[in-house]
Amino acid sequence: MELPGDVVDLANLVSSMTYRRIEEIVSGKPRELYEASMHLVRAGGKRLRPLALVLASKMYGLSPEISSWAAAAVEILHNFTLIHDDIIDRDEYRRGVPTVHKVWGEGLAIVAGDLLFAKSYEALLRLLDYGLNYEKVLSAIRELTWAATTVAEGQAMDIMFESRETVTVDEYIEMVRKKTAALFKSSVVIGAIIAGAPDEDIAKLADFAFNIGIAFQIRDDELGLVADEKVLGKPKYSDIREGKKTILVIYALERASEEQRKVIMSALGNTKASREELEKAARVLIELGALDYSNKLAEDFIRRGIEALDSTHPRDLRSRETLKQLAYYVTRRSY
């Protein structure tokens, strides 16, 4: 699945605008701290949340010149969560570069994340310089705060799931709603709020982004199983090695024979598992039909999300169309 040419152009524009905003906000002393905070931002990433936010704003007539400050806020928040996630999961690579704690040590990495958290609010406060009224900025701050709280709850669930014997699909969906989908939802909602979208449309856009966010995470789980390391920017099978209860693992464990279960469990959360053991476990997941199941599940969330998006009444229909293409793109990435 590829993005059409004009969408790619917009994506690149938003990405570079957002980056410039972040560079302006995240600068100061001591140098080492700010370098650590900018490390993953510089390494790139797809900047999907900024693009979704800018598109939601454009739907109701607000230009990227202004909305890119809010886009910077959500991207900064996202990068903060990545730095702390990598410490928690002991990940050594992300976006093809060593993680922040591998380069600067754990202490400075924790603080670099904390700094970004604060800076995400600073980015939102910049909106006041562009004539946005107090009420809109406060609503955006409330939404960002909700996202940060919810992501923390989801992250805690994810951590606790690793040491649990069984996790149900419903529990997984709840975790993903919080850990991944919440920030997609808030990105789109903040974009709509600052552009002055009507409340009914904000609710529909929230519904859209929540569903697409869940589908995105399901796809991410799949990619961890089947994508190349080059695409992933980190070692293959790290989810299995870290004991992540991905949708694939949850589905497979519910259906595994005694023997299949043994193969999965010997690799799951085993930091010393060999490449062969990991591959064997991955094969069992696929044999049990986990990918077919997750595919159908993701498609269901995508369908619901698109329905919600289609029911909005934006000023700019073309931006809605582009947002739809983006939704398909992030949830149907090839592997």
Added chain:
Amino acid sequence: MELPGDVVDLANLVSSMTYRRIEEIVSGKPRELYEASMHLVRAGGKRLRPLALVLASKMYGLSPEISSWAAAAVEILHNFTLIHDDIIDRDEYRRGVPTVHKVWGEGLAIVAGDLLFAKSYEALLRLLDYGLNYEKVLSAIRELTWAATTVAEGQAMDIMFESRETVTVDEYIEMVRKKTAALFKSSVVIGAIIAGAPDEDIAKLADFAFNIGIAFQIRDDELGLVADEKVLGKPKYSDIREGKKTILVIYALERASEEQRKVIMSALGNTKASREELEKAARVLIELGALDYSNKLAEDFIRRGIEALDSTHPRDLRSRETLKQLAYYVTRRSY
């Protein structure tokens, strides 16, 4: 140094009001995460920042009923920094209880801190329910964001100092301004902002709290050297063991003979140092006059802070008097 009876009564009132606000804000699921986040809050602490904030608000006529929400915000932020600090410093005890990461593990402790960070903004947003205007709440949010950014910068300096050979007194003061004094300053400033204090007074109160905050940290360095473990709530000499460049260490290293330097350096940052080695190093610091020096330095900051406070023009002079008593209390705590 003791607080007068009526100040103690107010301190207890503010402490329990702040605690109730925090309990209301920091509640949700998953339970383990919220328990971890509330752990140090429940263990108590002096809640000096909430008291200072409420007094600054009272000076300009705002009741604790309202200002206690802002007090909750700064206390929540303070507790977030403590949780992350303890992970970074590998401290095992705080306020007489095991630290959050000792009880719940490092991953959940990082997330518990992150959650509190978000919740500090939620507490400020509650002010909108009490008829405070948008502009005041946004100014308070801007001030809290400045504090969080500055504390992160100070924390990073503190971490980097540990691995440095020498640190000057000026660098130490700069670090303490950021790591400790900034949140004192913002507490008092937020209290004044939401009460509608005039800008000149806000600037003077900022000056007051910055100076008192620095004196507070100098006193804290001294306490780490001479106070009982019972008073500290953590093992004695942990600053030396962790290699902290306290004002005492900085002063002593500038004046130590070859032999004295050896005694200090053999204990400083040596996690395996025996109690005897730590005590010997502590004695050398005292022999070199580090305590006399730090005492004079602290008194100088106190004097400047009190001068700034005295130059304000509040509506309620009694609250200013109480704030002054509090400043003396926190900077002249007996040991």
